[in-house]
Amino acid sequence: MTVPVRPLRRARVLTVTLWGIAAVQAVLGLGFLIAPAQTAAVLGFSPAPGWADWLFGMMAARFLAFAYGMGLAARNPAAARPWIGAMVVIQALDWLVTLRFLLAGAVTLAQVSTASFLPVIFVVVLLLCWPQADDSKAGA
Numbered sequence: 001m002t003v004p005v006r007p008l009r010r011a012r013v014l015t016v017t018l019w020g021i022a023a024v025q026a027v028l029g030l031g032f033l034i035a036p037a038q039t040a041a042v043l044g045f046s047p048a049p050g051w052a053d054w055l056f057g058m059m060a061a062r063f064l065a066f067a068y069g070m071g072l073a074a075r076n077p078a079a080a081r082p083w084i085g086a087m088v089v090i091q092a093l094d095w096l097v098t099l100r101f102l103l104a105g106a107v108t109l110a111q112v113s114t115a116s117f118l119p120v121i122f123v124v125v126l127l128l129c130w131p132q133a134d135d136s137k138a139g140a
Contacts, residue, residue: 014129015074021087021122022070024114029063032056044111066090077131088126095119 031039036056040048070087073080098115101107109116 010129011077011131013125014077014131017122017125017129018070018074018077018084022067022074024118025063025067025070029060029067031060032063033060036060043113044108078133081131084126084131088123091119091122091126095123 028039031042033056036053037047040052040056066083066087069080069083073083073087077084094115098107098112098119102109102112102116
């Protein structure tokens with residue numbers, strides 16, 4: 001009996017991508033939760049008013065929640081399709097917002113860094129490797 005390579009490769013690419021997204025979300029979440037002003041400075045932004053740290057903290061909570069969700073999805077993608085779908089929407093919106101503010105001149109390419117291309121890569125990979133209902137049995 002031969003094992004189909006393509007579904008296994010697709011599943012592996014999906015798992016690696018989900019762990020990568022989880023890592024990005026966790027780093028941003030921890031950075032903005034623990035040291036919001038310093039994290040913003042690392043990204044090249046000028047000091048923000050004090051109330052912005054509150055928004056950064058709220059944003060950090062969501063980053064950390066999605067880091068958790070992507071970790072769950074990496075362990076069992078077929079069972080976590082709603083988490084993956086939500087991340088596709090988030091990444092698409094992130095990219096559109098990034099483009100809007102880049103084109104308006106409010107931020108620079110250096111400031112947005114990987115946000116100029118990672119969302120596109122993540123969306124494409126997540127959609128191309130979308131887990132099927134029976135993918136959870138692939139490793140069994």
